[in-house]
Amino acid sequence: MKHKVSTTVNGSRHEHEVESRLLLVHYLRDEVGLTGTHIGCDTSQCGACTILVDGKAVKSCTMFAVQAEGKELTTIEGMAKDGVLHPLQQAFWDEHGLQCGYCTPGFIMAAAYLLSQNPNPTEDEIRRGLEGNLCRCTGYVNIVKSVQAAAKTMGGAKAKTGEQQAATRRA
């Protein structure tokens, strides 16, 4: 049986008829057509599929599309605004936080949530905040550096994106 699901993805409204078993990550990739959210496992270990659901980091392979009814979703495609990279994107670029780039969208989204909750994390807090994500290329050293650099440019609590402000408000 198909179900109607309507969501807001990166600010635009979407309506689809989907099977009840369709995972949110497949919904984003195959129905909405946003392929920046990746799939790296089938047991919810890798975090490649991480997005923000109402401002909170969620592994989108752990949710059904129908559970996203009425929710605001942010994917990697929604991070750069008006032709300007999000500070996390800029930092991953500057600090060589990626190699093959497959894990990167998931890390950036998880880090976005982390910084929304804790604008000035210590190295330890960053490592703990990202422990749900796996990278096979970088050894994590530069990923941690990227998040530290982004926290710095985002000026701690001062500069936050709309989604993050919303998340903090709701939290």
Added chain:
Amino acid sequence: MAVTTMIGAKIHRREDPRLITGRGRYVDDMKLNGMLHVGFVRSPYGHARIRSIDVTDAAKAPGVVAVYTARDFEGLLQGEMPVTISFVPDKKQPIGWAFIAKDEARYHGEIVAVVLAREKSQAADATALVSVDFEPLPAVVDLDKAVESKSPTAHTGIPDNVAWDMTVGAGDVDAAFADADVVVKQRILQQRLFPIAMEGRAVLVEYVPFDNRLTMWTSSQVPHWVRLCLTLAMGIPESNIRIVAPDVGGGFGSKIHIYPEEYLAAAASKLSGRPIKWTEGRSENLQATHHGRAQIFDIEIAAKKDGTLLGYKVRQYVDTGAYVSVFSSFQCSAYAIAEGAYDLKNVKFQTVGILTNTTPTDAYRGAGRPEATHAIERGIDLVAREIGMDPVEIRRKNFSKFPHSNYLGFAYDTGDYDKALTKALATVGYDAFRQQQKELRAKGRYLGIGLSTWIEVCGFGPSAVTAANEPLALVESSSVRLHPTGSATVYVGTSPHGQGHATTFAQIAADTLGLPYDAIDVRTSDTGDTPFGYGTYGSRSLHVGGSAVLMSCRKVVDKARKLAAHMLEASEEDVAFDQGRFYVKGSPDKAKTMGEVAFAAHRDNLPEGMEHGLEAVTYYDPPDLSWPFGTHICVVEVDPETGAVDLQRYVAIDDCGNVINPMIVEGQVQGGVAQGIAQALFEEVIHDAETGQLRTGTLLDYSIPGTGEIPVIECDRTITPSTTNPLGAKGIGEAGTIAASPAVINAICDALSPLGIKHVDMPASPDRLWKQIQEARAHANGSKEAHQ
């Protein structure tokens, strides 16, 4: 060459903007109209006879368009999976590997049937409805048992499980052992590993009938090899096949092999007349994508009391899995660097390839070289312990001095092992650590320090080296084309999967051509426009492929100089080229830029006999291999009550000759070290010893380290340029992995030395260490009681 401004600079990668904004294009991100999804039915047994296959229910399932078994591919796919056997001259038996199992399945995950359906989920559902009548057969899993004469065989009808058995050696090993004051012996396990690129494999393929054209997008390290293999199997002219490796989410060797799924998807597209897509799931990946390591080393080292190493005997058992995979035998390359950084001329190295009923193994980051390094670096520490010498001192005593040729006669390009060691010791503060260790030991704490003074052989492979075994030269190609308005496109045969070739090669081209970096586009990974190349693996792309780029650029400059001379009305010898400007020596103000020359090359008024255009092609065959090296040092503390290892410091001093982009080099080292640490402490693939079934079948059962498990890796380097390529560069992609596992394990053994523990196998997981600590303590108490 022009004064360099880009080579050696930390240039941010041009690959990154699309990847950080979600605009990368991996195979699974693409679709074709009318495409079908393929699902593979796989054997759930290690070893089984296929009595019959009933596809009736599957064929009737929703969305299913076709179900194929081995018979359907007959005549469509010729021959068998190819094997590169040149590394193993005395290969015992050729092992046929069919694209799809027909009568017998020989590993858990081997394909027995193929389902095509409109939706991916429908294909997955229908694979479960294919009913295969399997008759389980005895499975071969354990290597020691596999070589016993009464062992069942991994393939019905072959005489034994030995795929190859080869011994190389030099010097007088027996005399060396007879002269020795000490001989240490050790069995060292190299557990089986999953490579786990974060993107699994994926294929999208379209065969167009009547045109007889095939286009395939595949997550591969070697698109040109894929094309070559498909041509041979399908009989479609190479010119009608186009293979594209778009963004590839990591490989680590696991995407070198041309897999059954690639052949079967291509053939299924031809059979069905529809585009076909397959995206590997992770659990499927763990069964179906080749594994790494799976070896046992038995080593013996003979030494004098003063620490001089005299002789070395090694027996390497390689678990090939059910078939000898395309580069599987490359793992024997362990013999090429058996003696590591030490001058040791009496060496005997035996390698035995053993067939088992498990997923085939093949090259995984380092392939043979991490295993060899682990063996010799553990071995030299065991000797040091035996004679009571410091591990630093014994290394210094035995380091090879340059110029140096190893026991097999390979002449190393360059090296200064002591320099890297000295720098690493200073970085870590070795003497201060030893003092601190002593104090803390007195308080019952177990700190240890481990060294790995690694070397590597890479830059495969010059024909001068490979020709002895087979007329094969792993050259790399480039073609450089200047456009009329002064930008350039660089096409290369090698194909990246995260290494940043587009950035590094553009740096080389910009400097050599004297054009702005942004005026250079680098194209890779599409056989439709790039010249033939062997691909990215074995730390070879810069040494061989980067040199090919440099050579083509130089050829372009040579032609441009002729044209500039004509434009400047001077003789060619009088024209200088610097920073992208041609001018008559002595009058640099009147210059023609490379851009102006490019424009002129597309217009009238060329010198007599000169053709239009400004481009060049190079197939670069380096004169010899390169031999990077370095010293890694790891500091650990082991908690004797839990067996947990705390990685306190990790220092990596590496020497890969001249560096094009230091940021990328450092990233390669860090990622490589993480994979070495992963092997040392965390990862292990386990098959059921009786049935051959995969017991670590999901990422839940296999522990890849995360952000919490990998420490800060402190990187620095020494620079000893290579003499075997014009860039002076050596490979760095595998260095970290080659170096790391012995550094970690040596540190653990050092930490536990007060308990009398000499050797620890991998992964040094808390439970394994805890048990070993308990045994050591019980043993110590036992001998204390015995003395009373």
